[in-house]
Amino acid sequence: MLDCVIIGGGPAGLNAALVMGRAGRKAILFDEDKPRNRVTQESHGFITQDGVKPSEFKKRARTDVQKYPSVSIKEERVEIIEKSGGVFRIQTKGGTDYVAKKVLLATGLRDVLPEISGIQNVYGTSVFSCPFCDGWEMRGQALAVIAENERAFHMGKLLSNWSRDVVVFTNGYQVLGEEEKDVLMRQHVTVVEEKIEGLKSKEGQLTSIRLQNGQEIQREAGIVMTDLVQSAPFAEQLGCEITPNGGIKVDSFGRTTVEGVYACGDTSLSTPSQLVIAAAEGNKAAAGVIMDLVEAAFLLP
Structure with missing residues (x-):
């Protein structure tokens, strides 16, 4: 069983995967590779990364994540997520099934011009x-x-x-x-x-x-000024509370209103959509997942 499935391979999901790897937690990051910033020529405002091309940033980030053997990256589309018996069952478009203790949504937003x-x-x-x-x-x-x-x-x-x-x-x-x-x-x-x-x-x-x-x-x-909509329907399908502006309601460590489901990056619609902020949100949400896994291990039977 996986500790966590991360859905979305942008800066939030990749940074979450990095933190999961450094904690030695078994996780898979699913990346359909359809980023919101695919029209962006350069990304700015991230110290040491100012002016980086999004494709180069992603390449560097994947290299960092791949140093940690407990985390893998799969270029597959997740089709179904279901919660059953306190765990999550994930099915990809190719029909492969996975089971995980936690799900971290880093699916981001889609611009409507x-x-x-x-x-x-x-x-x-x-x-x-x-x-x-x-x-x-x-x-x-x-x-x-x-x-x-x-x-x-x-x-x-x-x-x-x-x-x-x-x-x-x-x-x-x-x-x-x-x-x-x-x-x-x-x-x-x-x-x-x-x-x-x-x-x-x-x-x-x-x-x-x-x-x-x-x-x-x-x-x-x-x-x-574009309209922003969720790129994936998983939060609503899992029963997570959605804010009036269409974001996923989360606490300071990315916990949604459904136990075991976390969200990070632009999905909350509560912070500016910037590379550095999305990466930081991924870091915090992964820390929330790890803290909750550790706490669960200390619960008395």
Whole structure:
């Protein structure tokens, strides 16, 4: 029997696997290799890893994990997780079954882009989702915030840290009050509420945003506010409590509301989606798993 099955091979899952290995715990990490950051050219904000390509980071991380013989990595899709008799039964797409004492979900999130013509051509190259990750590379440019909800106000303010030329596009939605628009405009952040016809670009570089009224506004880069959904249904299927914003409810060590099920990384939707934070969450959740396994061993029969 495995001590733990880790589902998801991003920074959270890999760091969890590393901690499990260093504790000598028998674990398998399942990685379908469909990361949320597959459009990302470089990852930033992680000391000693600033500017690393996601593929290179993953390669290095796997090398670290593979030093520990009790942990293995399998490139398989998990199809079914069931809890029965206090243990978990896991079945892969290939039909292989595993049994584990604990399950750690590091499946991450999936971005849902607004339905705007041309946005796929620039997402990940000149239009991003996180200013802390990519703001430095966009500094001083003519920037756009594309947001169809109330987050437009927050992101309009935040992006002004990197440029004094910011335009907030709400794509036809009335999501800002007059007071909020006044606050932004006093800091020279322009608000455009007209419907967007499409984004123009050249080789992945945003050049302008064309509105349905025929106006075309020159922009060089920007931030788009995406909707975030869970990449896998396992938490809900296992009965874990889901927060109002769609995240998995966890404590400080990744424990969900279902005993034996843990979650880490972006899945909780409670922290910014950054490489360094996801890795740290994986570390903490693995520590939670190990502490609980140790405590169980000391329970009186």
